[in-house]
Amino acid sequence: MVRKGKNGKMMRGVGASALAISLAAAGAAQEFNAVFNDTPSASAMTLGGRPAIDIMPGLKKGLGYPLRYGNVIRGSAQVFLDGVPLKEGQDFSMDYAGGMLYLASEVRPEQSIRVSYRHDPSSKSSSAFSSLPIIALNFGTAGQLNMFLGLAGASRFADGTLMNAQDVGMNNQLAFAGGQLSGLFLVSNRTTSLTRADSASLDQGVTKQGVEGTGTLIMQNFSGDYGGVKISADYQKVDEKFAGFGMLGTAGVEAERAKQLEKEKGLQRMGLGMSGVNLGGLSFTNSYRTIEDRDGKIEYQDYAVKSAVFDLFYKSRSIDERFNRFKDLSEADREQLQKERGIDRREFGGGVNFLGSTLKFSQNDIEDRNGGVHRTALSLDSPYLKASYLDQSIDAGFQRAGNLAEAERGQWAKEVGMDRRELSLAVPKERAGFALSYSQKSLGWDQGSFDWTSASIGLGTYSLEFWRRGSNAGYGRLNALAQPELDAMIVDTLRMYDPKAGLNDKDRPWITREEGMQREFFRVTGAPAKNSTFRFDSIGIEDTSGDLRQTYFDFAAPNLSLMYRRQTIDEGFNRTFDLLESERKLFGNQRGFDRTDASLAFSFGGMQVGLKGLDVTSADGGMKRYSAEVKTKNFELRGNYREVDDSFTRVADVVDPEKDFLTTLLGYRQFDLSFKGDLLKNLKVDAFLYDSSNGNAEQRRFKHFANFIYTPDKATQVRFRLDDHQWDGIDGLLFGNSLMLAEGTRSFGRFGTLTLRHEEEQYMGSTSTRPDRETDYLKYETKLTSSTTLSTEQVRNEFADGSSERGQSYGFGWQVNKRFGFNVSQVTIDREGIGPDLSFQNFAATYDFGNNMKLGYTWYRELNSNGSGKRNYRTDLTNGTTGGFEVGGSYDEKRIDGIRTTALGNFSLKNTKPFNFGLLKNVNLSVGYNSLTDAGVWQRENELASVSAEIWGSEISAAYGQVMLPGEIRAADRTFGFKLDPSGKDPLQLNLMYKVRTTPSGGTQYIKDYDISYKVGDKFKLVHTTDFLPEQKKGDALLGSLLQPTQGRTWAVDYTPNSFAAFRFSFQDLYNLQLNTLARRTTLGVDLFRNTGSPLRIAYTSEQNTLQGGTRKTRTIYEIGFDQKPGPNQTLTFMLGYLDWLDGAPTNEPWSNWQLRLDYQLKF
Known part of the structure; x- marks a missing residue:
């Protein structure tokens, strides 16, 4: 095919090019027929989408030319080569979905290709491959x-x-x-x-x-x-x-x-594995795999050998410090792997089976370049012996325990630098016929060791137990023991005194205070006969200051019990207050005492006999107490003898329920005897005899008491009572008092109950001033109905000096229904020779609204024959709930006729649970009022109200408080608050407080407190605070605080990259509004070696004060300080500082100086 281009040159297409285009189209679009053969119909030519025009050089970097967009609309593409239009299907083909252009003829690199097309950006893009x-x-x-x-x-x-x-x-x-x-x-x-985009294209996006x-x-x-x-x-x-x-x-x-x-x-992964190797009954398995990135790798090894008799295994894992692709791994424990970067793990172990027994051993090493955790464990499980051994050491330089996966990591972090050894042996009772156990534990470090040894044996109904534990005085690491170990120490200690004692949480802070003490305990128990038991204990607590010893024995049988206990505490023993709570209660401050307690109880023939004794001796005297009691079906007889040496001034230190009474007997010998029982049918007797004497002071006290109650029938009771008390001194009778009482009570059923009583009382002795008295008394009370009561009392007192007193009272009460009831009473007293006549009226009523809300009213009136009187009345509404609110209040008025009236009132209202109201969530409302008037003058009036709520996750609040003092001096606070995050958990925290205070003089003060902080993880924190007119709490101030005339601002940054170091920066300024002075301070600081417990502090501070008149003082301070971690016997702290005045140095003070402070304490 020959075609003339724009420049008149001929373009030829060759068969090889056509084949290449065909292959490329097959790889890109997978639409062979559609791309090359299909001719779009008129309907398919309907255009849509978004237009684009691309231009590209003829230089080809692949089999085709990519367009900027895919999903090209079919039939929309027009292609021009150096401005000459090309024909689709003859000169070019198009992968519409993939957005690729393929030319049928060769193109020179310097030629230009221009493509106009439409594409559908809403179509889902499909991968070309x-x-x-x-x-x-x-x-x-x-x-x-x-x-x-x-x-x-x-x-x-x-x-x-x-x-x-x-x-x-x-x-x-x-x-x-x-x-x-x-x-x-x-x-x-x-x-x-x-x-790239053609200049005529509507979109000019840059192709990257x-x-x-x-x-x-x-x-x-x-x-x-x-x-x-x-x-x-x-x-x-x-x-x-x-x-x-x-x-x-x-x-x-x-x-x-x-x-x-x-x-x-x-990343590169490699793994090798082998299993199923069996050589003469010996099987072998292994696996090896690695994960590598460009900087480091993770390596796993696992080998195992197993037979019918023994098995061995070896496991290891190492993680290079430089490996950093943890987040890209597929391993489920990738986060833990990242924590253990730079840590190597090795575990070697195995087991042997013989004669029905199993012996196992293991050795674990977890290390980084600074040290590690090393553990060796052995265990034996056989029918006749259970044994285990543990040897563990944690290097002092190992600080990675917190990064480990083991549940013990927290405990290992405590034991850094320590060696632990544990041994336990046990013989099962089921096989040997007796139970035997032995255990030994040692936890040591450079400053000493803690050792704990225990043993026990049980044979039939007899058992023996022994243990000893303690540490040297400089040990200082008892708090490194695991909490279960400390709890076991607590339980063992408590069971020294009570075999059934359990853990007491209150003792947890005290158990670590026994550092430097040695405890030793021995116990034997047995049951020599049916229902008979004995127990013998020997307890010893000692340190360098002295010893505390206790020996205890008890025996119990059906009709006999015996107890003996002896305590000795050296005078120099000063560790009593480091013991557990129950021990402190048991031993108290009895240093230097030799104490013996004993008791014996037995019964025979329906009679129970008990004997007790207490003997305390010391270098300064002592005390004794002996008690005996006899009980039968009809009576109880008790006797006590007490003796306290006059030189025994420490009697109050004796741990005994009677110690306060014993203190009053200093120098006395005292005896008492009591009897209570039925001598005859319907006759009860209660009698008491007391006698004490002090030979040195020549004083004697004597008391006796007897009460007889005779009940001939259910409706009648007769009582007779005699009291006598005498106090004799060197000059004879000092004081004497005797009382004789006779009383009779008779019930007349529904007609009421009548009580008559006659009393005669006499006073004697040189110190007595009261006249003798004779009294007659009558009382009658009855129930008119099931809900009404009526009562009256009549009394007459005749005195030996001629004076007399007669009184009478009447009372009526009615419970109208379940909610309402009232009482009325009237009392009159007529006197002769001892004061004015009196009369009293009282009224009280209550109404119960339910939900703990009760309304009460009381009225009281007192009058005397001199014309004066008193009146009180009070209304109470007890705190109760109604409609979700707690309401309460009271009003109390007291009046002294013609002299003074005082009134006190209060009221409170608050919701019991937060409620929601529209957009407001967790609304809390509180209102309160109280006042006091005295003699018509307002002494106090307080009004309080507050409301808070959450809206859109933030908290808003408002409060109003008003105080009025005498003279109608008033002051008020209006407070508004805002908290962006009430939970305090978000990185951004914003707390605003704005308060308007009205002072008694009519002035207004505006108080502002703004706090804002932002945290980035646990390492970075930014803080800003503004405090305008800060409050200083003062209880006697008018509104509870005084305002400081200052405005302060603070900016601070804290950065803690790790446990080793912490950095801080702060800038503060403080403006005094009264003195017109300004102070500024800038501080830079760093703390190093924080994880060692002995931090090194480095700080730089710049301070500048601008005083009145413009005078300026400026100084810089450089400080370095060190706080050594306190040891068991010594502490060390030092600070080195350099102060340099830039201007305004005080008179007679150098412009610069060094300061050194060294604190060292040594216990010896």
Whole structure:
């Protein structure tokens, strides 16, 4: 074919070019007939879409020319070569879906091609290589080889990048020599496209150039079975420049797998494995795999040998510090792998089976370049012995425990720098006929060790238990023990005293305070006969200051119990207050005491006898107490003897319920006897005898009491009582008092109850001043109905000095219904010789609204014969709920006739639960009022109201508070608040407070407090605060605070990249509104070695103060400080600073100076 072009030159098409175009079209569009043979109909020529005009040079970088857009509308393309129009189907062909142009004739590089077309941007783009032509080679039983050809195409990206694309590959499934090899081998090539928008095109988008290059994707898997030995090998490599991922769909790769392969560009995987190796009953398996990027790799190894008698295994994993493609991995634990970058793991172990027993061992090493965790474990499980051993050490330089996957990582972080050894042995009772256990634990480091040894044996009904634990004084790492270990220490300690004791959470802060102490415990228990038990305990607690010892024994049988306990605490022992709570209660401050407690109880013939004794001795005296009691069916008899040496001034330190009473007996010998029982039928007797004497002070106290109650029938009771009290001194009777009482009560059924009583009381002794008294009393009360009561009381008192007193009272009560009731009473007292006559009236009523809300009213009136009186009344509304609100209040008025009236009132209202109201969520409302008037003058009036709510995730609030003091001095606060994020969890935090204060003088003050902060993760934080007229809390101030006449602002930045270092910057200015002064401060600081517990601080500070009159003072401060982590016996802190005055140095002070401060403490 010959055709004349625009420049008059001839263009020729050759057969080779036509073949090349045909292959390219086959690879790009897969529409052979449609592209080359179909002629669009008139209906198909209906145009739509969006117009575009592209221009490109004749230089060809592939088999075709890519357009800027795909999804070209069929029939819309017009092509010009150097301005000469070409004819579709004769001079060019078009891949409409892929947006590729193919010319039928040769074109010189310097020629220009111009294409006008329309494209549909709404159509879904399809990959040019998602469905490539496949050339299949079938080798029968030897497998199959499929080849993919994508020789021409375009790659377009959302950012405007346009590339020429050629992709080829193969999919193999081959079988040979007992094995199978399957996988992919793909090659992609990308070259830059020279296509750009023509100046006449409506859109002028810039065509970007991508990365040129050729890349491969290799994914192969080999597996074979050779006489039961299974061998596998895997290899995967995705070049960084490989771009032909569209071919994976043609190769049968699922979409999710294809996406993962695209993420792993630049990664190489390799794996080898073998299993099923069996040599004389010995099986062997292994696997090896790696994951590599350009900087490092992850390596896994796994080997195992197993037989019927033993098995061995070895596992390892190493992760290069330079490997950084963790997020692109498909492994489920990729996040954990990233945490353990730079850490190597090795585990070696195995087991042996013999004679029905199993012996296992393992050795684990987890290391980085600074150290690691090293663990060796042994265990034996046999019918007659259970044993385990652990040896663990964690290097001091290893700081990566928190990055590990093990659940123990938190505990390992505590034990950095420590060695742990544990041994346990146990003999099962089921096989040996007895139970035996032994355990030993040691946790040491450079400053000492903590050791814990325990043993126990059980044989039949007898058991023996022993344990000892402690640490040296400089140990300092008890808090490194795991919480279950500390809890076990607590339980063991508590069970020293109570075998059934459980964990007490309150003891957790105290258990680590026993550093430097040694505890030793021994216990024997048994049951020598049926229903009989005994227990013997020996307890020792010691440190360098002294010892605390306790010996305990008890025996219990059906009719006999015996207890003996002896405590000795050295005078120098000063660790009592480091013991657990129950121990502190048991031992108290009994240093220097030798204490013995004993008790005996037995019963026979219906009689129970109990004996108790307490003996305390010390270098300064002591005390004794002996008690006895006898109980029968009809009576109880108790006796006590107490003696306290007059030199024993520490009697209050004795841990005993009677210690306050014993303190009053200092220097006394005291005896008491009590009796309670039925001497005769219907006659009850209650008697008490007390006698105490102090020989040195020549004083004696004597008391006796007897009460007799006789009940001849259910309606009658007669009571007779005698009291006598005497206090004798060196000069005779100092004080005496005796009382005789006779009383009778008779019930007349529905007619009421009558009580008559007669009393005679006498006073004696040199210190007595009260006259003798004789009293007659009558009381009658009855129920008129089931809801009404009526009562009256009459009393007459006659005194030995001639004075007398007569009183009478009447009362009436009526419970009208379940909600309402009232009471009325009247009392009159007539006096002769001892004061004016009195009368009292009282009224009270209540109404119950339900929901804990009750309304009460009381009225009280008192009058005397002198014409004066009092009146009180009160109304109460108890706090109750109604309609979702809690309401309460009261009004109380007290009056002294003609003198003074005081009134106190209050009211409160608030919602019990937050409620929603329209857009407002979690609304809280509160209103309160209280006032006080005295003698008609307002003394106080407080009004309070507040409301808060959340709207659109933020919180708004408002509050009003008013105070009025005497003289009608008033002040008020109006507060408005806003919180952007009430939860405080969002990165951006904004808190605003604006308050308007009205002062008693009529002035107005505006208070502002703005806080804003922004966090980027856990490493970066930006803060700004503004504080205008800040408040200083002061309880006696008018509104509870005083305002400081300042305005302050702060800008701060905190950056904490890791646990090693922290950086901070802050700028502050403070303006004093009264003094007209301004202070500024800038601070830069860094903390290093934070993770060691001994941080190094470096800081720079610049301060400038502008004083009244414009005087300026400026200085800079450089500081470096170090705080050593406190050790068990010493602490060290030092600070080195340099101060330099730039201007305004104080008088007699140098312009620059050095400062050094060193604090060192040593315990010895």
